Amino acid sequence: MQGESPVICVLLIDEQEMVRTGTALHLRSIDGLKVHAGVRTCREALALGLTAAPDVVVLDADGDGGDVVASIGVVRGAWRDVRIVLLLTVLRDAVLTGAPVHGVDGMVTRHDSLGTLVEAIRAAGGGRRFHSRAVWTRLVALSSRRASGEVTASASLTRRERQVLCHLGSGRTVREAASELGLSPRTVENHKNRLMGKLDVHTSIGLARYAIREGLVVP
Amino acid sequence: MNECRKPERDQRQFDRRRLRQFGLCQRGGSVEIREDCAFLSASEMASAMATVESTAAVMIVDEHESARESIVIQLAADTGVDIVADAADWRTVVASTTTSPPDVVVIDADSSGGDVIAAIGAIRRMWPAARVILLMTRVRDGVLGAVQSMGVDGVVTKYDSLETLRRAIDHALGGGRFYSRRVRARFVTGRNAHSRSGDGKLSPPRITPRELDVIRHIALGRTVKETAKSLALAAPTVDNHKTRLMAKLGVRTGVQLVRYAIGEGIIEP
Known part of the structure; x- marks a missing residue:
């Protein structure tokens, strides 16, 4: 049956090298999966210059300084229809x-088994969404909290403001953040002032703590 | 030191399972040819013993299941390594009476219910001769300092390659200490304080209780003036503490100091 379904090409992006090489070894032993290569970061993935787009990218959410939105953006920018x-x-x-x-398209934790990861890859390859049980449990808890009117201030941030928060919270200056994001320093300064107002946080140290608390930045 | 450990290790390395493959069995501390399998010649027996002796019994403890599986897959493919146990929780391996004694225990620092020190202590009590290698995701100075005082035999991060872990295992078996390059790099960031003491032991930055007070206040967002007032110190004194502290830790900005303080558990995020 495995033989009938098309082969799923997988690209592993995981900074934890000793884990990634073993995961690749396991995935290679599984019918219906073809493991492209393994790299540490999104940028390395782009540098690979793959001729064919992968079907599924397994992406370490904590890579590249933990700015997962940026990482997803890089992967999507390279391969528009890839499943993540x-x-x-x-x-x-x-x-x-x-x-x-x-x-x-899917989320699994490192607490889950490799079997669960394979399930997620298969589902994503088949166009289905798959989250591991631990992820679902947390998602349900979150949505019930939201239903009861508990909304974190971070939900009111725009995409740009969130990006700026990530950069400033991880210790970059306004100028550095501006050049990373391809914006002018003045624009970043504006975003900064607006998001400080929304969050009612008025120091750079306060911003860093907020970003860590919200999981946008790894301490 | 190596020599006095050796006989003990030879005994322990007679892994029952492996011996059985060669038609041998273990009785007390000695190895005998099983009666129903007495067909090995002396040279075959010698080679069987050599195989058994050169195999390291390794135990892996890591709560992250997929990571643990990934590491086990690779180590198990290595003929020099015999995985005697792998578990998510150190309590289960220590409690289990059937676990054969490991030569090396590889334990993840982040997944011991937050208390790797207790985990190492329990493992040491259970298997005093076992070598302990600490696996870290992020290198934390606090953990490093504490485990060094417990005499951990190696520290490797998950960002290192499997070969690095393999080297750490070999070093540990030979009675040496091994720190991966990433771990050593951490000791160098605060050049002045990360001193190398006489025995070649690297030590993480030593923060005085006063400095800890200062870091706590600053990381909570207080100004130097406010910190000085609350600690009943002069503002220039606090400023001095702060400057020295940042040099020690190799950080340049307040934000980096906050990340350090949160990462080390000095303040809540």
């Missing part, structure tokens, strides 16, 4: 709620 399975080390609420919006 996120690999989470910790269940971060900001990632869980933000990721589906950005078109992630």
